[in-house]
Amino acid sequence: MNESFRSAFDEAYTKRKNIMRGVLIWKSVTIRRTILLVLLGIALSATITLSVFELIAPRMFMNAELDELAPRARSLSSAVAAEMRARGDLVVLDELDNLAPFFTGEAMWETQAYLLDINGVVLLPESSRGVNILNESERAALTTGSELASLRQPIREENSPRPVGQFLAAVVVSYNGATKAIVCLLKPMPVVDIVLVALLRTLRLSSILSILLLLPLCALAAIRIVRPIYNVRNVAIRMANGDLDTHVIVRAGGEIGELALALNTLNSRIWQTQDALMMERARVLRILNALDDGILSADEHGVINQINPPMQLALAIRPGDSLPESMMAAFTEAVRSNEQRSFEMPQGQRIWICRVLPLYEQGRAAGAVVVLRDSTQAIRLEQTRRDYVANVSHELRSPLTALRCLLEPLRDGMIASEDKKQEIYETLLRETLRLSRLVDDMLELSRLQSGALALEKTAFSPLILCRQIADMIEPRAAEGGLSILTDLPDELPICFSNPDRIEQVLIALLDNAIKFTPAGGTVSIGARALVDFVEISVSDTGSGIPPVDLPNVFDRFYKADKAHAGHGTGLGLAIARELMSMLGETIGCENLPEGGARFTFTVHIKNS
Numbered sequence: 026m027n028e029s030f031r032s033a034f035d036e037a038y039t040k041r042k043n044i045m046r047g048v049l050i051w052k053s054v055t056i057r058r059t060i061l062l063v064l065l066g067i068a069l070s071a072t073i074t075l076s077v078f079e080l081i082a083p084r085m086f087m088n089a090e091l092d093e094l095a096p097r098a099r100s101l102s103s104a105v106a107a108e109m110r111a112r113g114d115l116v117v118l119d120e121l122d123n124l125a126p127f128f129t130g131e132a133m134w135e136t137q138a139y140l141l142d143i144n145g146v147v148l149l150p151e152s153s154r155g156v157n158i159l160n161e162s163e164r165a166a167l168t169t170g171s172e173l174a175s176l177r178q179p180i181r182e183e184n185s186p187r188p189v190g191q192f193l194a195a196v197v198v199s200y201n202g203a204t205k206a207i208v209c210l211l212k213p214m215p216v217v218d219i220v221l222v223a224l225l226r227t228l229r230l231s232s233i234l235s236i237l238l239l240l241p242l243c244a245l246a247a248i249r250i251v252r253p254i255y256n257v258r259n260v261a262i263r264m265a266n267g268d269l270d271t272h273v274i275v276r277a278g279g280e281i282g283e284l285a286l287a288l289n290t291l292n293s294r295i296w297q298t299q300d301a302l303m304m305e306r307a308r309v310l311r312i313l314n315a316l317d318d319g320i321l322s323a324d325e326h327g328v329i330n331q332i333n334p335p336m337q338l339a340l341a342i343r344p345g346d347s348l349p350e351s352m353m354a355a356f357t358e359a360v361r362s363n364e365q366r367s368f369e370m371p372q373g374q375r376i377w378i379c380r381v382l383p384l385y386e387q388g389r390a391a392g393a394v395v396v397l398r399d400s401t402q403a404i405r406l407e408q409t410r411r412d413y414v415a416n417v418s419h420e421l422r423s424p425l426t427a428l429r430c431l432l433e434p435l436r437d438g439m440i441a442s443e444d445k446k447q448e449i450y451e452t453l454l455r456e457t458l459r460l461s462r463l464v465d466d467m468l469e470l471s472r473l474q475s476g477a478l479a480l481e482k483t484a485f486s487p488l489i490l491c492r493q494i495a496d497m498i499e500p501r502a503a504e505g506g507l508s509i510l511t512d513l514p515d516e517l518p519i520c521f522s523n524p525d526r527i528e529q530v531l532i533a534l535l536d537n538a539i540k541f542t543p544a545g546g547t548v549s550i551g552a553r554a555l556v557d558f559v560e561i562s563v564s565d566t567g568s569g570i571p572p573v574d575l576p577n578v579f580d581r582f583y584k585a586d587k588a589h590a591g592h593g594t595g596l597g598l599a600i601a602r603e604l605m606s607m608l609g610e611t612i613g614c615e616n617l618p619e620g621g622a623r624f625t626f627t628v629h630i631k632n633s
Contacts, residue, residue, distance in 0.1 A: 059247035060240070067239060071232035078228060082221055087192070091174045094136065094194035094210045099172070101127055101138060102196040102208040109200045125149055141195075141207040148206070158209065163195065167207065171197050190214035253281045257288055264288075269296050319397035323348055325390045327356055336397055339377070352379060352395060359383045360390045375401045424456040431456075480607055484631050485524040487552060487559050488517040494528060495550050498535050506544030512551035520559055521631035526604045530612070531561065533597040534624045538565040542621075558610075558630055564623035569616040578614055601626075 108124055128140050128149035140149040145159030159167075166173045173195040191211050198206040256273060263271045272292055273285040310333075313320050319336030323329050327348045337343055348356055351370050359366040359381040370377040382394045431449050434440050440449060491513055499509045531550075538548045546566040553560050570578060579602040605612040605626055612626040 059250065060243050063243040063247070064236060064240065067232075067236050071228075071235070075225065075228055075232070079225065082224065086221060090192045090212060091194065094192055094212060095172060095174045095196075097136070097138075098194040098196040098208050098210045101140075101210075102198050105140065105198045105206060105208060106200060109198070109205060125151070136210050136212045139209040139211065141209055143204050143207065145207065158211070159195070159207070163193065167195055167197055171199070250281075253285065257281070257285055260288060260292075264292060264295070269299065317399070320394065321397075322384070322392060322394050323356065324392040325360055327353055330392075336395075339372075339397060339399070348395070352381070355379065355381050356393055356395065359393055363390070369400075370397075375399060376404060424460040427456045428453060428460075480523045480526060480604075482522050482608070483524065484519050484521050485527075486517065487520050487527075487561065487628055488513060490524060490528060491531070491550050491552055491561065494531050494535070498532065498539075502539055502548060505539060505542075507539055507542055508547045510547050510549040512549055514553065517552060517559055518554055518630045520628040522608055522610070522628050526608065527628060530601040530604055530626060531563070533601045534563040534626075537597060537624070538563055538567070538622075541565065542567040546621075554630070558627040560625055560627055562623055562625040564617060564621060566621045569620060569622050570614065572616070575614065575616070579612070 104127060105124060124140060128138050139147050139153065139158060141147055141159065145157050145164050147153045147156045147158060163173060163175070166175075173193065175193050191213055193209070193211060195207055195209040197204045198208060260271050260273045269292060272289050313333045316333065317335060319333060319339050321329050321332040321336045321342075329342060329344050329346050329348065332342065332344055340349060342349065347353075355366040355368050360383050363383050363385055365383070366381040368379055370379045376399075378398045378400045380396045380398075382396065384391045384393055431453050435446070435449060440446050492511065495509050495511050502509050535548060535550070542548055542565040548566075549562075549564045551562040551564070579598045602612055610627045610629065612624070614622055614624045616622055
């Protein structure tokens, strides 16, 4: 039951769909124009045919009537001549009764026959006897020939709206070489008019019937022609609306089929071009999103239509928003003048360099592209370079000044005591060694940062290394009134790194802790095993590092405690960071809650 109902429903739906499609096609302008054109062609053809017929047919009918009357006149002339020969010459004048049946008063075939004498006077029929029906020109024409066939000019009869004319056919009757009589046939013109009117009416009726019969045929033909065009039109509209999955089913041949194939080809090429553009757009967006610089594009009114993540993060804006007020003035000026504009835009601790590049399409402003570059790092790098030069100059100037101040008294002989001279010599040696360490540290840091130093990794025990360094650094700590504590487990896994550089980093951290820990304090060395590496730490009980200085403790020549500015070169921690980076390890520092600071670094465990 359900299947039969569904089948009936589908059939009804299909019929309704076909009817609606037919109604839509009937509404087509092209179909209406095609049918109208065909009907106009038929009507024009019928009009021309009727016009030509009305112009030519009367003359043709007149000639045909004349051609028909002439043989009849000759036949009657032969009969009259035969009667003359049988009865003699004067029979025509004396005994006309034998010829009366041929010339009765009643018209045969709408034609009236007359027998005339040589002067054109009627002899037969008796009802018209004595009437002269030939004019001078007609009698003159008969004298020069034996026959006359002509159309008498119409004359307007009294009380008649139509002019009336006559067809005339006359043949002379000769006997013994002389003209004895004239046979004349007359047929009125209205008879021909009646025939012509009937024919014209028939032609008009046939034209109307042809139009009525051809109308549905023209409609079917127009629908058959227009339906493929209608399908192509629908596909083109869907393509224009963005539906590129559609295509034309090619069933027609000729130019319409070629049009459908061309549209399908255009659709496939648009699809390919769209895919290429989408891929290119995605590639460009990936490139823009990967840039560190912020980039956005806005229309001529300053409304954002495209923006990359760095710009969104920097200015907290998104597509559809208007440009910030800090940018709008430069944006408006760049769009108005079609010239690039650049300006600095401070924002908190950052300094942005903003460039506005106007966009013009077909001679009119289409917005602009805004590029935002964070110049804070560049400014900091420039400041770091200047500070580096200043710090190097300062670190070199201090020992050189000390050397100069000690050498000048020796040169001038102002120092006479040997003990004083030995003290000066020891100071000179100490400052020279300090200068040498500074140069060595600078060269070491330069080699590390340039990547010219190769670090070979081997397996070693971090537990043994920490204990050896604690024993080695303990005498120096004792000189400053400090104690070295170790917080080491009984066992640590074997690590894989460069033990000499790990030792150098650990010593640098211990030197830094001893330097900034007051007498009576402690410096601790700790270690613990984690999943993939061993974490080694150095902590002290000093005053700690100011929070503002924590991000910069590993910078070159940076000294958090300005009171200890004369201790060391300020490059130990920078060298330690570079070494850890080259070994693929991490290093960091933090303040302890109970006071002091702790430095930690990692050493990867050897894989089994």
